[in-house]
Amino acid sequence: MVTDAARDGRSDGIVVRGLARDERDRWYGTLLRAFGGVPEPAEARELYDALTEVDRSLGAWDGEACVGTAGAFGFRLTVPGGAAVPAAGVTMVSVAATHRRRGLLTSLMRRQLDDVRSWGRPLAVLTASEPDIYGRFGYAVATHRVDVEVDTARVRLSVPPGTDEVRLRYAAPADVLDVCEAVYARKVPGRPGMLVRLPGWERLPLLDPEASRAGASPLQCVVAERDGEVVGYARFRVKPESDEGGPRGTVILEDTEALDAAAHAALWRFLFDIDLTCTLTARGRPVDEPWQYLVSDPRRCRPRLRDALYVRLVDVGAALEARTYQAPVDVVLEVEDAFCPWNGGRWRLMGDAKGATCERTEDAADLALSVRELGAAYLGGVTLDALAAAGRVRELRPGALAEASVAFASTVAPWLPHGF
Structure with a gap:
């Protein structure tokens, strides 16, 4: 069995690990300072203290000092077809200004996505205070x-x-x-x-x-x-x-x-x-x-x-099977995912309005795209056609793009009702 220390120790002496309950105040102080240092109203602090899932929270520690934070809420997110899919609501992410440019955020995201996968949640979602940060970790804008x-x-x-x-x-x-x-x-x-x-x-x-x-x-x-x-x-x-x-x-x-x-x-x-x-x-x-x-x-x-909402597919097969498709689709996707390599490779998606399957295949690919494009299109508000027009999706079989783009779309715009 691999311990937290063995898995998360860094060569620079900083350790990324799960949060202990008696560390919550120090952890929160690091987060608060990173967002300007203005305390929340007591009413809001009380609510978020109650909602925070300590066992899904991570801290980065330089000796006794907390220098980075990340958390996740256990959500259920609706997808096309109406199913409520388990998702990790990524939140409270920060790195102390004294510890920038040392790969600490990457370490937090690496550990967190490994954890999300171990929890059996096929999706991770977040709202971004700085939108240019999260693309390199596989997140993409899926709702507006x-x-x-x-x-x-x-x-x-x-x-x-x-x-x-x-x-x-x-x-x-x-x-x-x-x-x-x-x-x-x-x-x-x-x-x-x-x-x-x-x-x-x-x-x-x-x-x-x-x-x-x-x-x-x-x-x-x-x-x-x-x-x-x-x-x-x-x-x-x-x-x-x-x-x-x-x-x-x-x-x-x-x-x-x-x-x-x-x-x-x-x-x-x-x-x-x-x-x-x-x-x-x-x-x-x-x-x-x-x-x-x-x-x-x-x-x-x-x-x-x-x-609004940024979506990251943590388990491509399970995520694509969890939703339905407004038109019949049978397409082989060549997926690139450098940060979560278990998603990389070819997946055959077959589905319609009643359900779907998505399994590994050796068949020739019809479309090539990264996990970011799948995240953008996943809820049906961003079309694969639009992503292809931007050069983000490549059609390898004539007609596959139109077929998949229509199938992935939603007749109702996806929408995040509140932040977290």
Whole structure:
């Protein structure tokens, strides 16, 4: 049996190893300093202390000093077809500024991906504070998000039939948490990239430290109901402002879900119409969210596209078998993966809307690509055609690219509902 010390000792004396519980505070101090040194509000620190999985956390130690950190949450991520696939949510990654350019991040990523593989999780996912870091470890952008700033004084909504049948009521966010979470849970299978809310994570949307409000109100909530059933909700804040012309407040949307078109429209109409406001801001929304097709003037919504979830296939065969494909596909993939060489080689993927198999093969390859391209295309939001146009995928059998690109795509844009 190989011990941690034998596996993780480095020639420069730094050791990368699993975190002990009594080292948590020192480990967290290193992480906090790397991200600027500003303490989190106590409410947020308490929640993340509770959610942190110490047995999935790594520290890099130079003697008694912690000089690097990495952690992982045990998530279940939805994929095309609706399955919730076990995934490692990579988080809390840092290297002390005193220990740059010494290969420490590579050591942390090496150990972490080995661990993820040993846990039997075919995927690793993360959100990147610095996007150019993680490509060399096999991660690629798989989902995008839209941030908007809507001029609600000038933009109108054209709502669908049935909107007026939806009734809205204010409620304290904590009082309706269960019914809101039930709505969220019903939405999860229908959109790739969403996270099944495991115990404890339902508290995340209710985080409301005063220090983080920037002059806005405490968190507010409305629920949408039809025939006594909750069919949607919106959590938001209001930031009162005014100038010589009168009130110019801002509505800050934090979180919303709806089960049908009428409930969705009713919630967004409410947000547009809140008294004494003329702006609605929302961050991290799906790129295909329906409100965009109800507005009278999309330019006055000022949409901005940003990267969101980065995906890394840790076990190519298991990952490709875990999702379905919107069209029949039978393709041999020549996969390059220098960082996780167990993924390298040829894989035959056969699948359709009912399921898939992906196994090693000696057959001639139809497409050649790296594990990064597979990660980008995995949730269906980035097409293989687009990656081929960028020179990232090579077609070796005529017609294979079109076949695979259609099969991998999702009719619903993948979306990460919240960070971690």
